[in-house]
Amino acid sequence: MRITRLDVHHLSPRYSVLVVHTDDDSVFGLGEACLEGKARVVQAAITDFEPLLLGQDPRQVEKLWNDMYRTTFYPSGSVLASAISAIDQALWDITGKHHGVPVHELLGGRVRDRVRAYRHVNVGDHGDAEVARDQDHIDELVAVARVAVSQGYTMIKTALPGPARGLESAAFVDFQARRFAALREAVGPGVDIAIDFHGRVGPALAKVLIRAIEPWSPMFVEEPCLPENVDAMVDVARSTTVPIATGERLFTRWGFRDVLSKGAAAVLQPDLAHCGGISEGRKIATMAEMHYAQLAPHNPLGAVNLAASIQLDLVTPNFLCQEQIHLGEGVITHPFEVVDGYIEAPTAPGLGVELDPAVLASDWDGSWTLPSWRDPVDGSLLPW
Template identity: 50%
Template sequence: MKITKLELLHVKPRWLLLKMHTDEGIIGYGEPTLEGRSRSVEMFIKECEDYLLGQDPRYIEHHCQVLYRGGFYRGGPVQMSAISGIEQAMWDIKGKFYNMPVYEMLGGACRTKIRMYSHIKKTAIAGGNSVDEMVAMALARRSAGYTAVKYSIIPPIAPIDTLHAVREAVNRFAAVREAIGEQMDLAIDFHGRVSPAMAIRLAAELEPYYPMFIEEPCLPENVDAMVNIARSTRVPIAAGERLFSKWGFRELIEKQAVAIVQPDTCHAGGIFEGRKIASMAEMYYMTIAPHNPLGPVSLAACLQLDACTPNFLIQEHPGADDLSDLGVGYLKTPFEVIDGYIDVPKGPGLGIELDEEAIRGKLFDGSWETPLIYHEDGSLADW
């Protein structure tokens, strides 16, 4: 079997999909989306064509090694997102060729269903949603059967902020916690928008309300800063969405900066690389909760990883009102969340087929930009 064509589709709202064609007629899907930089990833994948065309897609590890190590420069968001989408598509092809799900080729399923959590925010700009809006969204998720939800801290916290700002942030969390009760998990994503000093203060104030985890309490470039935060609080720390390949996760895991590791199968190197990262985390008794704010192909890849990973905790998906992230309007058979879980997929490969006719009306040029947010003094805040 040989790869004959790499077809790239930018589809709304901001996703880049890869269709890998073969001379056997099997098509593999991947999602090499890189938020705000998908057109750069598209060019990188086109540069990979000289190597990939004519290759047997079943030699997944070999091809990923060539794409990663074959040039002088290694890693980073553009290269790793490209490799991730290519890797997903090759696994999809291989699974379809052997008529089995990807997780069956990675040791088999460890569970029958996959716990999901969703977001309870609709905007990350200005002041964000009101407390009443967030409470209403959280209660709607609970009514839909979800057992966990998450939101991102907004507005951004200044590097050293006021007691009022801290209390506003904590009161928002407390209001949602009171509304949903003790049997539903509630996580908060600091999103790297908070300084280490303020993260320690906020974590202490949030602790009585039992956050499931605090995600990216500070930016990920300085692992020791995250270690200091983790040592200061009893709240589990989660991070990893902006790290690339097992090499990028090594220090985070070895220094035990987190309790929950969050590889993104569209950025960290794909499904098998995510499985390697999960094994590294397992040695330190950490769990994984794969990052996924993207589309249905990304979710399909995550579910394959979740199914075969013993230290899996919970799977993120945005929870779009139109169910687009579950594949409505994109997949012939969308995913369905039932009582907060998705059943382990049974189909071969990623277990999905694109709805070509529906996607045709969603194509665009890929020109999506990351929104900018600012502090009160007009200086740029971290996204």
């Protein structure tokens, strides 16, 4: 079997799928070809890898991964790692289809029969730096949380609403504490609540906020500060008993090494569309297991990345939970279902999903831009 063509299809509002074709017309592979707001750049990087891939056996996944990673000379950052991730997912999909088994069987077989998924609970971001501290926001948030629980979810995740400065006022801290307390009261102690700071505040304020919400037992705090400075995150982690999570903006096993060795996080969140694909996700998961850290793959993307993530979740002993915002309507023919907070193990070959014809028919060019915020007082850019 040989690789003959690589095509990327963009599907509005912001999903991009790579199709790797082979000389066996009945066998092709799917991968999530995305970097939020930069899908066309990833597409160009995939095209740039074609000389290394065309004519090669797609089942030589590890060889081709190393060829792509090592022949660039420079370590892969967000763009190249995302291109490699999409290709890697597609190669595993092809290999599973060739052998007639799900990818998780190729990875050694599953250690669980279903995957715990969680639902995002937010009601829109406020557009000003002060953040509206009104009861209406909290009431709306609580209503969304109760719907999630009624749907069977046993875990939810919220985020700091709207932009924030590196340091904030006492009123800001009080609002975040009241907001989280209301969530806990609404869902009770039997539902896990995680919160994503999204790198929106500095380490000093992160410690203050974590202390403020700690009485209501957050499952973990995600990206309490931007991830570039591992030592700063170590300082945050050592200041609290609340588990710290990070990883969506880290790439390859080398990007996670210091986070683990320095004890910066108890939960790792590699994104299989960015970190290097299924191959690299497996290695990161094993590194995490060695450091007694849990795996909670990041995925605010499409159903192909969710499918790839589920295959890894099924074989990972230290798996914790799976992020999802889109179960595949309009992208795959049989969207995933969350029942009582879990997704059952797929049994179809490869990634276990088939592409909806709408993806191939789409003429969207992939031009999607990430949102950004500016401080209304001085006009400075605030982290999204």
